[in-house]
Structures are given as C-alpha cells and as structure tokens.
Amino acid sequence: MLGQESALRKRNSITKIHRKSMNNSILLKSFFAEVGSLSKFSGKFLSRFFIPPYEINELFKQCYVIGYKSLPLVGLTGFIMGLVLTMQLRPFMIDYGVESQLPAIVGIAIIREIGPVITSLIFAGKIGSSIGAELGSMKVTEQIDAMEVSGTNPFKYLVVSRVMAATLMLPVLAILSDAISLYGSYLGVNIKGDTNFNFFWIQVFDSLEFRDVLPAFIKTYFFGFAVGIIGCYKGYYSSKGTEGVGKSANSAVVVSSIMIFILDLLAVQITELLGFN
Amino acid sequence: MSEVNKNEYNHVSEETTVLEINHLYKSFGNNHVLIDFNLTLSKGQNIVVLGKSGSGKSVLIKCIIGLLKFDKGSIRIFSKEIRNLNATALDKIRAKVGFLFQSNALYDSMTVRENLEFPLRRHWIKLSQEKINEMVSQALTDVGLVHTIDMMPVELSGGMRKRIAIARTLILKPDIILYDEPTTGLDPITGREIINLMIEIKTKYNTASLIISHDMNCVKSASDLIIILLEGKCYATGNYQELKSNADPKVKQFFE
C-alpha cells in the first residue's frame, strides 16, 4: 500500500518536473524566436537603410524629439550622479590618504563607465518606451497601414529615421552628461574641501587618456542603436489592443536595458582584446 | 488632378470596369476567410458588401489595396493585375484608390491639415504649395469641416474624425473608393450625413465605390448592387429590392 502510494507520488513529482522543464523549453524556444526575429528586423533595417528615398526631414525631426528633448533629464541625472559619487567616495579617499586623487578617480569612473551606461539607461527608459508606445499605438489604430497606402514605406519613414536618430543622438547626450557630471563632481569636492575650478579640470584630464575616452564614446553608438531598434521592433510588432501598446512600451525598456548591459560586457572584452585597457 | 495623372490612366474613361476580382482565396493558417469571391465594379457604381462580423470584409478590401497578400485568384484594378506589381507600380495604383479605414487611422501626431497633406506630399505626384493648400481646403469643404483645419484629431468628435478621414480619402480625387464600415459607431443622424456625403461624392466625381457595411440605411440608400458575403463566397447578389424580397433565410436575416 505504502509502496504504491510513494510510487504514485514519485510519478506525480516526475510529471511535475517534466511539465516544468517543458515550460522552460517553451520559454527558451520563445526567447530564441524573439532573438531571431529581432535580428531579422535589424537586417531589414540595414537593407532598407541604403535604399533611397531618404527620409531626411523625418530624421531631423526625430533627432530633435529624441535628442534635444531628452537633454534636461539626462543633464539632471548626470549632475546628481557626479555630485553623489564624489560625496560617497570622499570618506574612503580620506581614509587611504589620497583625497587629492578624488577628481581623477571620479573622472575616470564617469567617463569610462558610469556616464555612458547611466545615460543610456535613462535614454532607454525615456526614448525606448516612447518609441515602443508610439509605434505600437500607430500599429493598433492602423496608422501604419494608412501610411503604406499613401505612398510611404512605413518602415523607412518610421523605423529607419528613429533608429538613426537614436544612434546619432545618444553619444552626444552621453558626452554632455559626462561634462555635467564632472561639474557636479566639482561642486561635490567643494562642499567639504576646497578646490579651484581650473585645478579640478586639470586633475581630471591629467589622469585621462585617449584610450579611456574613445571606447566609451564608441560604445554609446551601439547602445543608441539598441534602444532605437528594440523600441521600434516592439512597437512595430505590437499585438492588437491598448494592452498590447502598454506591453510593447514596457518590454522595449526592459529588453533594451538588458541589451545595454550585454553590449557593455562585450565592449569591455573587445577593448581589452584590442589593447585599449 | 495633374496632367500626368490624367494621361497615365486615360483608358479608365474608355473602359468602364475599374475593379475586377476573380476567384479570390485568402486564408490565415487554418482559417479560410475568403474562399471564392468574385466582383466587378464599374465607374460610377456603388457596390455594398454585406456580411456578418468576422466574415472577412476588411480582409477583402485590404487584399484589394495590397495591404494583405492573397493566396489564389486575381484582383485587377484598371485592368492591371496587382498581385505581381512592384512597390512603385503599386503606389501609382494606390494614388487612384481611396481607402477609408474602419478605425479612421488619422495620424494622431499631426494636425488635420498635415493629415490631409500627407498623401499629397507622399505620392509620386509633385505639387506646388498653393495647389496643395487649394486641394486641402476643397476636400475640407466637401466634408463641411473647413474650421477644423488646425485642430488635432483628438480634439474632434467621432463623426468629425470620420469625415476628416473621408476628406483624406478624397483628396487625391480617386477613381475608386473603398469604404470600410463608414457609418459604424455613429449615431443615426451623423450616419445619415455620412451616407449623403458618400452619395454626393459619387455624383460629383463619378467615382466607383466599394462599401462595406451592415447598416441598413447605408445599404438601402447608397447601393446600386449588394453582394452578400457568407462563408467566404458571394452568397447572393442583387439590388436592395430584390434581396429584401428574397425568401432564403440566410439572406433574410440581413434584412430583418
């Protein structure tokens, strides 16, 4: 009796595990399907990119919307980041007796890593979601179809222009954010200590080298491209209904944020291989 | 319309058939939406397609305009088979075919003026700014909404939005207009106005129209011919009087 029961229980738990692994395999499958169709979408972008007509007007408009309008947010977060980082690091620097190195350390941290990545994450939150929601609602309300019957290739008009604008604007935003961050850091140094404005900048730039700046700058192009293409992909293939729009905006942010970290990891490996580190 | 345009489709006025559909078949996986659909539309004629919700009416006109690819059969617009056309040739045809979306599909981010200018600027026709302004105000006059020119679509009521969508459809003076449920979701009075507008447009510009509807008012007053779409086929064809007196229960259900 008892043996039977335990055998039954065992079988039940086996089917449970089996079902769980089935679920996992479905999840894994859908993950790869998603990666596949995202790559296909990127391929479509690249193939459309070179074929005229070029939507120059729309590109400029998107650069304004995506770049200029993100400036206040990116600037504010950059400023706070520089200030806080400096204030947090100061006690440790004092403990180790290297307080004078504070500007150099903060400068390297901001320029090499924190500036580009935090700016890109903020950018993903603001731009990724707005592209996802905008294209998603255009899809759901048939505006994309309406463009197609009005002699417009919606992929070129909507997707190519937005992805290009995001790719071009994020590096600019990252540089501005770096500068504002460093200014925040200067104020941070001055709260408890005392430094001269010129001397602060000399200290920052003395410790920086070309190989610190270049890879950090280049990787923001890839981050920008990722945010643009994922936002467009999620919006363009949004499922029907208002719920679909919300979902595409949401997953555009989640996926592009993760993508930024993955690309960052790749970037650090590549720069190391190339001897930049 | 520009001169180029006239010459390009000169044969339209000689041949009266503007749209011909033969044995159209379209399925989504196992969902066989259209099985064998046939239709011939002539200049100055209004055909109404009647069918239940989900019977494939929207799919039918999306196939005609080339938004959906059909599986079998043929669709000829101005005697050109559209199945194998490239993007440029298809755009040229689309410039002569107006499409009113079931959901209006007005561009939310643009004003009424920009909405109407969009097809004018985007199609292959090159027009001067004055000409564009003139065409926009003409189209708005036709639908009686000149004062909304600088408004955003969200500021308009449902009926007004439908009219703006019709104005956008009309602006290129199409030879064929495809209406997808033009009166659904409107109150009877506004619906009546839209129907009158459609009849007015037909007499003024001598267009051919394919109207999808299950609004009996619309069917009764706007149709020259009615086609009942049932199970993917043309179940019955005839004018309003003929179909109304038809004894077949499947036809009758539409006229109760």
Ligand SMILES: Nc1ncnc2c1ncn2[C@@H]1O[C@H](COP(=O)(O)OP(=O)(O)OP(=O)(O)O)[C@@H](O)[C@H]1O
């Ligand atoms: N893009 C699509 N992918 C898959 N199936 C579709 C697609 N579009 C329509 N269908 C299916 O085709 C069928 C017909 O849809 P359609 O929108 O043409 O109906 P309709 O006759 O216009 O209905 P309504 O009167 O409600 O607008 C439905 O079963 C729908 O599920």
Ligand SMILES: [Mg+2]
């Ligand atoms: Mg429909």
